[in-house]
Amino acid sequence: MSNGKILCKRCKKSFISIDNYKKIVNIIKENNLYQFQVYYSLCPICRPRYFSEFMVGNELDKVVPCHHGIKRRKEVFAPVKKDNRLGTIVYKTECFICNQGCDALVHVKNGQVVLVEGDSSSPITKGILCCKGLASKDLLYHPDRIIYPMKRIGGRGEDRWKRIEWDEALDTIVENLKAVEEKYGRDSIVLTTGTNRGWVRYFLRFANAYGKQWIGPGIAQCFYPRMTGQILVTGSNALENPHYDETKCMLIWGCNPTNTWPVKGMGMMEARSRGSKMIVVDPFFTEAASKADIWLQIRPGTDAALALGMLNIIINEELYDKEFVKRWCFGFEELRARVQEYPIERVEEITWV
Missing domain, CATH: 3.30.200.210 (Phosphorylase Kinase; domain 1)
Structure with missing residues (x-):
């Protein structure tokens, strides 16, 4: 569902997030609750959108269910x-x-x-x-897992460390932050973290208390660019939720979901067993490539040339949905002109396929 429009037939019984919000507000008002948190979880069926979990303390109290009606148990982690x-x-x-x-x-x-x-x-x-x-x-x-503060006692690259107490570690961080701030100014300090997880709220709270605006909570390097790209190109961020139960052909490009994303890989293999064709584009002979009907072992770094060559054939042979392009696409004529530079012969030279 996007902007109130149903994009997936499995979402016919779903409701948009504003309805979730209204339900949560009503729960707060009815129960006179003020200490609460709302967590948004990806739908566990196809994960195209969110459903809300309403938390009171540490107990899951109310759930605004996803369209499949799956509700998390109160006895989570029991x-x-x-x-x-x-x-x-x-x-x-x-x-x-x-x-x-x-x-x-x-x-x-x-x-x-x-x-x-x-x-x-x-x-x-x-x-x-x-x-x-x-x-x-x-x-x-794992014995090498770092679970205590460690301070380097040698030069960079010497891999010499000693364990210190938490108070000493915190004092050292404070001293270094102050020293950098006094010498270069507060804006010289950038706070970053890895992939966004639940503890990121504490990281953001520290940044807020310290008065920092230069922060990187991880999602800016991974999740947001992917979603933004999908929305700009297709108008939806639901590209990662294909209907494996209905597809007749799958194009797996530069990834190996059977190893790196087993849930997706499972759907692909089930579709494969039902007769769906599989095309894999990858320089490496992955597990997905081993099960493919067609494996395009392109030269590394030539993905764009292959894509432009495919578009050349699709456009010139008029294999696209003309009505859809006319109604929804912008810049199509510019694209038509661009792909003429990539006839199949040139693409073969570039990609080695």
């Missing part, structure tokens, strides 16, 4: 069963390594995580968990 085979207590949760949030089961024994596996009861991920999620226990307990 143990769901015992595994007598391993002698563990099993917790149902999600993997937070990436934004997909695959459903996972965590086995705990004597207060220690002993196994992380996919949740086969999940209607979405169906027990699939990528290698990163499966290795999360090893990341948690």
Whole structure:
């Protein structure tokens, strides 16, 4: 759904975010609640839009459901069963390594995580968990994991460190911030973080308290450019939610979802088993390429030339939806002129395909 328009038939029963907001406001008024937080979670079916989770304290109190009516349990992170085979207590949760949030089961024994596996009861991920999620226990307990402040005692590149107390670490940071600020001014300091996760609110609060406007919460380098590009080119950011159950041909370009995005890869493989054709564009022989009907092993860095060559054929042979182009597209004639510079012979020379 975008700007009130239904783009996906699976969203027929959905409602736009303003309705979610009104429902939440009514809950606040009816219950006289002031200490609350609202979290927006991606729809667990196709993740094209959000549904709202209304939090009171640490307990999930109300859920404005997505169009499929899936509601998160109140007993989130509560143990769901015992595994007598391993002698563990099993917790149902999600993997937070990436934004997909695959459903996972965590086995705990004597207060220690002993196994992380996919949740086969999940209607979405169906027990699939990528290698990163499966290795999360090893990341948690790896001997090289840094869990205390460490101070460099040698020169850069010598890899000599010593453990220090938190108070000393915080004092050192404050001293360095003050020194840089006094010498170069406050605007010389830039605060950045990695991929946006739940703790980013504390990072932003620190930046606010410090009076910093130069901040980078991670999403500016990853999520926002991707969404902005999709909206500018297609008018929607729902490109990452294809209908694998209906597609007859898939073009996988420069990615390997069977390894890096198993939920997507699962949908692709199911479509493949139903007879859908698969075309893979990648310099590397990936797992997706091994299952493709056509593998275009282009020369690295020549993706744009291949795309322009494809457009050359599509436009010159009039294989496009003329009515759609006439109604919705801008700059089409300029594009038509540009792709004439990329006949199939030139594209072959550039891409080696």
